[in-house]
Amino acid sequence: MLPSASFALLLSFSVFEVQPGKILARILFLVLCAAIVYSLLQILAASRYLSVQPPDLRSAEPVSILKPLAGLDLDLESNLRTFFQQDYPAFEILCAVRREDDPAVEVVTRLQREYPKVPSRLLITGEPPYSNAKVFSLERMLAAADNDLVVMSDSDIRVTPDLLRTVAAEFQNADLGLATCPYRAVPGPSFWSRLEATGMNTDFWGSALVARMIEGMRFAVGPTIAARRSVVQSIGGFARLKDYLAEDFVLGKFAAEAGSGVILSSYVVEHHIGDATLRQNVEHRLRWARSTRRSRPAGYVGQLFTMPLPLALLVCAVSPVWWPFLLLACMVRAAAAYMVSARVLRAKINWLLLPIEDVLGLCFWIAGFFGNTISWRGRRYRLFPDGRFELIRSPEK
Numbered sequence: 001m002l003p004s005a006s007f008a009l010l011l012s013f014s015v016f017e018v019q020p021g022k023i024l025a026r027i028l029f030l031v032l033c034a035a036i037v038y039s040l041l042q043i044l045a046a047s048r049y050l051s052v053q054p055p056d057l058r059s060a061e062p063v064s065i066l067k068p069l070a071g072l073d074l075d076l077e078s079n080l081r082t083f084f085q086q087d088y089p090a091f092e093i094l095c096a097v098r099r100e101d102d103p104a105v106e107v108v109t110r111l112q113r114e115y116p117k118v119p120s121r122l123l124i125t126g127e128p129p130y131s132n133a134k135v136f137s138l139e140r141m142l143a144a145a146d147n148d149l150v151v152m153s154d155s156d157i158r159v160t161p162d163l164l165r166t167v168a169a170e171f172q173n174a175d176l177g178l179a180t181c182p183y184r185a186v187p188g189p190s191f192w193s194r195l196e197a198t199g200m201n202t203d204f205w206g207s208a209l210v211a212r213m214i215e216g217m218r219f220a221v222g223p224t225i226a227a228r229r230s231v232v233q234s235i236g237g238f239a240r241l242k243d244y245l246a247e248d249f250v251l252g253k254f255a256a257e258a259g260s261g262v263i264l265s266s267y268v269v270e271h272h273i274g275d276a277t278l279r280q281n282v283e284h285r286l287r288w289a290r291s292t293r294r295s296r297p298a299g300y301v302g303q304l305f306t307m308p309l310p311l312a313l314l315v316c317a318v319s320p321v322w323w324p325f326l327l328l329a330c331m332v333r334a335a336a337a338y339m340v341s342a343r344v345l346r347a348k349i350n351w352l353l354l355p356i357e358d359v360l361g362l363c364f365w366i367a368g369f370f371g372n373t374i375s376w377r378g379r380r381y382r383l384f385p386d387g388r389f390e391l392i393r394s395p396e397k
Contacts, residue, residue: 025319032315035308036329038210039336042306045209046339054266057169062090064145065164066152068137069095070377072103074188074274079158080107084115088164092119094145096137100124104155130242131381131391139238142229150232153224157183158270166267167226177231177260178252180217181224181269182208184345188275196281197273198350198357201341207306208264209340211299217262219296220252224269227251231260243388245287245374246295250387268345283375289368294387303365308333309355310362333358 065083069076083093095108108122123144128136138152149171151164163181170179182205187197208221225248232238235254241247256262276284293300304311312329315322337354341347372383373392380392 022319025315025322028311028315028318029322029325031304032308032311032325032329035305035311036325036332038305039206039308039332041210041213042206042336043339045213046206046336046344048213049209049264049344052266054166055169055172057165058172060089060165061149061168061171062092062147063088063164063168064141064147064150065091065093066138066141066145066150067093067095067155068134068141068152069097069104069108069155070102070133072107073155075158075272076104076155077107077111079156079272080111081114082159082161083153083163084111084118084120085161086159086164087161088168091164092121092146094121094123094141096123096125096141098125098127098133098137131389132242132244132247135238135242135244135247139242142232142238145229148229149226150229151224151226153269154222154271156272156274157223158186158272159224159267163267163269167265170263170265171226171228173261175261176228176263178220178225178227178255178262179265180220180248180252180263181226181265181267182345183221183223183269183271184347186270186272186347188273190275190277192278192281193273193276194350195353195357195360196276196285197347198353199361200271200273201345201347201349202337202354202357203303203306203361205345206336206340207299207303209344212264216256217264218253218256220248220255220262222246222248223271225251226265227255228260231255231258234258234260243390244295245291245381245383245389246387249295285364286367286371287374287376289364290371290374290383291387293368294383294385300365300368307358307362307365309358313359 067080067083095104097104105122112120112122121144123140125137125140130136142150149168151167167179170176185197185200187193211219232251235251235258240254241251244250252262308329312326316326334351337349341349374381374383374389381389382392383389
């Protein structure tokens, strides 16, 4: 009887050892199924976005373009020139820098001489009294702007001459208070820049389109936002955004909570993300991940479902019998990437980089759950749970 009992005990231990692996495989499989469904939702969301036709422009409302600048970013002059070349009868351009010796000053003054018929002004703001220097520049420019409809656009954005015509036509809707322009990420020559652009043009905007379809636009995305001055003032002005790292996101959130209409514009801008080393790429991605986790906690957790390919690889690693789902995940992921990147953003897809970006995206998503500091323009900041941040000052010697 003793040998039989020993065999039974050994068998029970073997089952116990195998069981956790089966449980893990089943959990991963369920998450993978949800990710495949989510990719299908991305395809549907992209189709719905494409089905919306921009309205015709009936009257040209005056527009103020606000450009916060800091330093000589890559292709700054080429980017800015596209705003001076707008095919629109009534607009002004306001640029802001911190100091008179900022290299961007020379670029702006050169463009002002080149386009004397375009009303433009350059503001010297001084050092910001709070952490978010961009918000301080926008606050100063909005106070100096002549018009109610403003377009806030970063220095690395490039547009075609019909930007203002498209945006102004959308704002003919009296209920509209704020519009986010989706962007097509244009990388620099480095491998890391091309890799990040691949993720922006597929993962990020796929998730944004699904959020738009399910709950409507209750957020904004920073590179180019159009808004009514009255809407910004109704939420407490830019002063309310000064302590937030993701000021763009909370601007849209506060506007939606105040009852203003928020949309994803039909105009797609070009976001020239420039070149990046490995270190710069890692710092940027960690800043983005940690900021997103605090701005939209539930949405950040849900980003796991945007990663069908790495999830399928994990499932196959734990239980190889489910390899057909790897093929299914690849097919659905490719279809979703095509709809979002090629159709919505009109961006080229690097199919070789896509699986690499997907796997790295999972790694950065996990890393985003850890740490509360970020690097931004050579400075270190501490993030707080509500999305606010503050400068970490070096101890005085």
